[in-house]
Amino acid sequence: xxxxxxxxxxxxxxGTMGNGIAHVFARAxxxxxxxxxxxxxxxxxxxxxxxxxxxxxxxGKLAEADKPAVLARLKPVTDFAAIAAADFVVEAVPxxxxxxxxxxxxxxxxxxxxxxxxxNTSSISITTLAAITKRPELFVxxxxxxxxxxxxxxxxxxxxxxxxxxxxxxxxxxxxxxKTPVAVNDAPGFVSNRVLMPLINExxxxxxxxxxxxxxxxxxxxxxxxxxxxxxxxxDFIGLDVCVDILNVLLEGLGDPKYRAxxxxxxxxxxxxxxRKSGRGFYSYGLS
Numbered sequence: 001x002x003x004x005x006x007x008x009x010x011x012x013x014x015g016t017m018g019n020g021i022a023h024v025f026a027r028a029x030x031x032x033x034x035x036x037x038x039x040x041x042x043x044x045x046x047x048x049x050x051x052x053x054x055x056x057x058x059x060g061k062l063a064e065a066d067k068p069a070v071l072a073r074l075k076p077v078t079d080f081a082a083i084a085a086a087d088f089v090v091e092a093v094p095x096x097x098x099x100x101x102x103x104x105x106x107x108x109x110x111x112x113x114x115x116x117x118x119x120n121t122s123s124i125s126i127t128t129l130a131a132i133t134k135r136p137e138l139f140v141x142x143x144x145x146x147x148x149x150x151x152x153x154x155x156x157x158x159x160x161x162x163x164x165x166x167x168x169x170x171x172x173x174x175x176x177x178x179k180t181p182v183a184v185n186d187a188p189g190f191v192s193n194r195v196l197m198p199l200i201n202e203x204x205x206x207x208x209x210x211x212x213x214x215x216x217x218x219x220x221x222x223x224x225x226x227x228x229x230x231x232x233x234x235x236d237f238i239g240l241d242v243c244v245d246i247l248n249v250l251l252e253g254l255g256d257p258k259y260r261a262x263x264x265x266x267x268x269x270x271x272x273x274x275x276r277k278s279g280r281g282f283y284s285y286g287l288s
Contacts, residue, residue, distance in 0.1 A: 001087060001114050003172045007031060010086035012103055014045030014076070017120055018092035020148025023049045026073040027062070027149075028177045033083050034076045042076035049074065052149050084110045088173065090142055092120040095245050100124065101132050108133040116166050118142040122242070123193050123249040126159040126186045136161035140170040143190060144179075146238065154179045155190050188253030193246050196234075197259070200243055203231040204262035207282070214282040232282040236275030240268050240282075 007030065011022040014036040022034045022045070036042050053070060056062040062070075075082075083089065089111060093103050100119065107117060118140045119129050130139035141157025154174040158167050167183075174181035184190045189197060203217050212220070218230020235243050244266060250259035268274075268281060275281030 003169050006087040008087050010083040010089045013092040014041050019045035019048045021090050023149050024177045026070045032074050080106050089117045104132050123189045123246040126157045130159040130161045137163040138166045152180045154181045155184045156181045157184045159186050189250045197247050200231045200235045201262050204265045208264035236281035239275050241274050244269050
């Protein structure tokens with residue numbers, strides 16, 4: 001499918017990443033079908049998009065008069081059949097292979113044969129996901145960064161089966177969103193998480209072993225390495241459960257014990273201390 005024939009995009013999942021992806025597509029002029037399993041998830045996602053658009057208006061990145069048009073391009077649905085109208089699809093459901101398998105299998109049945117299907121997975125093999133579908137040559141990884149409306153990078157990952165045309169179209173589409181696509185081959189964690197997760201993991205070990213407090217670890221990385229956010233602040237932002245899931249994928253995929261999740265990370269997850277979303281992780285956020 002050529003870039004010019006893509007008018008309607010379906011985003012599967014209205015969570016943190018899904019609503020951000022839907023936001024940038026709608027802002028770029030595409031009609032967006034935002035699909036999730038329950039109305040409450042869609043409502044929450046739409047509220048987040050509206051707030052983020054308000055933030056863009058305040059910062060002068062979007063004219064206030066344009067906000068209603070962006071929101072009007074978004075169509076929240078629970079019915080899977082509604083995505084049949086899509087010309088391009090981004091899956092953004094939780095980072096669990098069984099959930100992705102179920103959603104991708106269902107999407108594959110509904111979509112027209114020429115439609116490119118992509119996954120926003122942050123670590124699961126694109127080659128494995130492509131093989132779940134009956135369109136493996138039209139399957140591509142499209143890994144957006146959080147928060148999606150702000151971050152410029154999109155890792156575009158080629159599965160073993162991905163055609164040159166599907167890959168080129170996905171790269172071009174990312175540019176049309178105002179993003180900077182970077183081509184990456186399929187490997188556990190791709191580039192972003194293969195490099196980031198060991199940093200977060202080692203920072204957690206430094207806290208567990210009493211080398212320094214979370215505040216001190218983050219201060220060293222911000223002041224000494226010029227990181228805008230310390231690794232433990234970032235872990236809380238990502239979600240400690242997500243960090244552990246990605247480390248498990250890296251450990252299984254690469255077989256190197258250096259990717260074993262720090263026991264402190266696992267303990268926090270067991271306690272329900274998942275970071276910002278639960279109100280507590282390495283830091284307390286006063287939500288619970």
